[in-house]
Amino acid sequence: MITEILRGDNLSPAIDALKKGEVVAFPTETVYGLGADATNSRACQKIFEAKGRPSDNPLIVHVLDIKGLESVLAGSMPKAAAVLTEKFWPGPLTVIVPSNDTIPPLVRGFMPTVAVRSPSHLIARALIAAVNRPLAAPSANRSGRPSPTRVKDVWQDLHGRIPYIIDGGDSLVGLESTIVDLSVVPPLLLRPGFIGLEMLESALGERVLIPGAETPHKAPGMKYRHYAPRAPVIWINMREDHHIERAIVRLQKKFPNMALMAPGKWQRMHSGSFVTLGDTTEDMARQLFSGFRELDQRKPDAIVVVWEENDRGVGLAVANRLGKAAALEVKEEGPEKQVTE
Ligand code: TXA
Ligand code: MG
Numbered sequence: 001m002i003t004e005i006l007r008g009d010n011l012s013p014a015i016d017a018l019k020k021g022e023v024v025a026f027p028t029e030t031v032y033g034l035g036a037d038a039t040n041s042r043a044c045q046k047i048f049e050a051k052g053r054p055s056d057n058p059l060i061v062h063v064l065d066i067k068g069l070e071s072v073l074a075g076s077m078p079k080a081a082a083v084l085t086e087k088f089w090p091g092p093l094t095v096i097v098p099s100n101d102t103i104p105p106l107v108r109g110f111m112p113t114v115a116v117r118s119p120s121h122l123i124a125r126a127l128i129a130a131v132n133r134p135l136a137a138p139s140a141n142r143s144g145r146p147s148p149t150r151v152k153d154v155w156q157d158l159h160g161r162i163p164y165i166i167d168g169g170d171s172l173v174g175l176e177s178t179i180v181d182l183s184v185v186p187p188l189l190l191r192p193g194f195i196g197l198e199m200l201e202s203a204l205g206e207r208v209l210i211p212g213a214e215t216p217h218k219a220p221g222m223k224y225r226h227y228a229p230r231a232p233v234i235w236i237n238m239r240e241d242h243h244i245e246r247a248i249v250r251l252q253k254k255f256p257n258m259a260l261m262a263p264g265k266w267q268r269m270h271s272g273s274f275v276t277l278g279d280t281t282e283d284m285a286r287q288l289f290s291g292f293r294e295l296d297q298r299k300p301d302a303i304v305v306v307w308e309e310n311d312r313g314v315g316l317a318v319a320n321r322l323g324k325a326a327a328l329e330v331k332e333e334g335p336e337k338q339v340t341e
Contacts, residue, residue, distance in 0.1 A: 003159040005151060006166045008123050014164045015130045023047055025140040025154045026127055027168025028062075028119040030092045030177050030193070031147040031289070032154045033137030034162065035062070035127065038072075041104035044136050048106075050161045052143045058109030059136040060094050060177070061116050064128050069116050072134060074098040080182045080204055087203045090120035092173050092194040096181040107136045113183045123168045139176060140165075146229060146289040146325070149174045153293055174286035175317050180208065192317040194285065199313075229296035229303060231259070232327040236306045243332050244306055245269065251330075255302040259295040261287075262306035273298045277307065285314045288321060 006014055014024045021043035023036045034050060036043040038061045048055055063069055066085050070077065074097075081095050099114035108114050116134075119125065128135050139147035142157040149171040158165070178193030180200060187208045189197055200208045236247045248269055251258055259273035260266065267274050275291040277284055284307055295303050305326075309319045323329070 001160055001163060003155070003162055004164055005155070006164055008166060008168050011123070011126060011130070011166065014166055015127065017163055018043075018127065018131045018133075018135070021046075022164075023050055023162050024127070025158060025162060025165040026124055026137070027151075027166060027171065028121045028124045028137075029172045030119075030175065031149055031171050031173075032140040032151070032165075032168075033060075033062070033119075033124070033135075034140040034158070035135040035137035037131060038062075038103055038107055038134040038136035040133075041106050044104065044107050047136065047138065050158055051138065051141070053138065054143070055106065056109050057138075058111060058115060059107050059138050060179075061103060061107065061114055062124060062128055062135045062137055063116055063118050064125060065089065065118055068118065068128075068134055069095070069097070072097075072099060072102050072114055072116060074100040074112075078182045080187055083203055084180065084182070084200065085118070088195055088199075089118040090125070091118070092120075092177040093117065094177045094179045094191075096179065096183050096190070098183055103134070103136075113181075115179060117177055121168060121172075123166055127166075144228065146292045147176055149286070149290050153290065156293070170290075171286070173314075174289060175314070175321060178317070192314075192320050194314050194317065196313040197311075197316060228325045229292040231296055231300050231303045233292070233322075233325045234302055234304045235322050235326040235329045236304060237309050237329050238306075238332045239308050240332060247330050248304065248306070251302065251304050255300070255304075257299075257301040259298060259300035259303050260306070261291045261295065261303065266306060273300055277305075281310060281313060281315045281318060284318050288318060292325065 023046045025034050094115050094117040096113050103114050140154045141148050148154045151167045154165050173194045178195040179191040181188040189210050238244050260270045261275040264276045
């Protein structure tokens with residue numbers, strides 16, 4: 001199959017393809033998605049095939065607004081869903097609710113619930129409106145690879161496997177949406193994202209739990225290896241500069257061809273491949289996946305990332321994705337540990 005890249009002002013071939021039951025990769029504010037008519041099981045089957053995705057891993061259904069959510073919901077609107085969608089839609093928040101029969105079992109991973117999100121990206125919205133159907137769309141990467149945040153990432157993973165990729169520039173957020181399960185009480189944060197835990201809790205006025213060892217609920221996709229580049233990722237999760245410096249030197253000896261992703265000030269220490277990480281956690285979120293892909297192409301023997309964990313806002317999401325990608329996390333040793341943490 002020949003893959004064509006479409007400009008954002010030339011959507012009609014993509015709209016026609018979606019109406020005919022084909023798949024199209026399109027931009028959203030979080031990451032690029034691989035979409036199909038969510039009410040058409042055969043069309044959605046092609047998403048699983050193009051990605052090489054296991055069929056028990058359900059897709060997110062994209063709608064325009066709360067009316068779109070109502071159209072796939074079984075029963076009455078959970079209060080929490082009304083509150084959160086009113087506050088955060090359109091935007092990077094996915095809610096899990098009981099599903100009616102509009103969405104075929106394949107899309108839901110054969111579960112009674114469905115994941116629904118209203119993207120804010122204008123191209124995504126234009127497609128949903130023109131096709132006049134909810135669009136099922138997981139991230140537009142080959143299964144197991146980092147989510148794509150640039151059109152060239154989608155091309156790298158899926159060219160030859162899908163007819164169209166719509167170019168919408170680089171993703172604004174860079175990490176996948178926050179997923180909150182509202183089919184259970186209290187709500188569960190299944191995947192952290194740009195909408196942080198404290199934003200959800202203050203909107204709802206109640207606790208949102210993070211699934212842990214003691215809760216059985218997890219997003220089905222979370223059991224699969226995720227977000228990982230080919231080279232092993234080593235995360236230097238430290239605060240003190242002299243500790244970071246020592247860790248970099250030690251790793252350089254162990255991995256002579258290592259690549260480094262770090263704030264700009266560390267470039268002086270590393271003559272090999274380097275990706276500069278911005279100063280804020282939002283920058284880090286935006287740059288993480290593209291940084292992995294950029295460095296991976298240079299075939300390093302390790303990708304070392306310098307970033308100190310925090311749990312504010314999108315910090316929890318960055319720590320979650322980096323933690324999943326990392327083969328090894330290096331923390332501060334020595335007596336300073338007790339002092340600083
Ligand atoms: O930002 C995003 O959410 C992007 C863009 C394209 O919208 N999409 C995305 O989709 O990240 P995907 O398939 O890569 O991640 C969807 C996650 C998976 O971990 C899946 O298991 C979970 O959502 N999920 C989907 N339906 C679910 C359900 N009914 N119950 C629990 N988890 C569900
Ligand atoms: Mg994905």
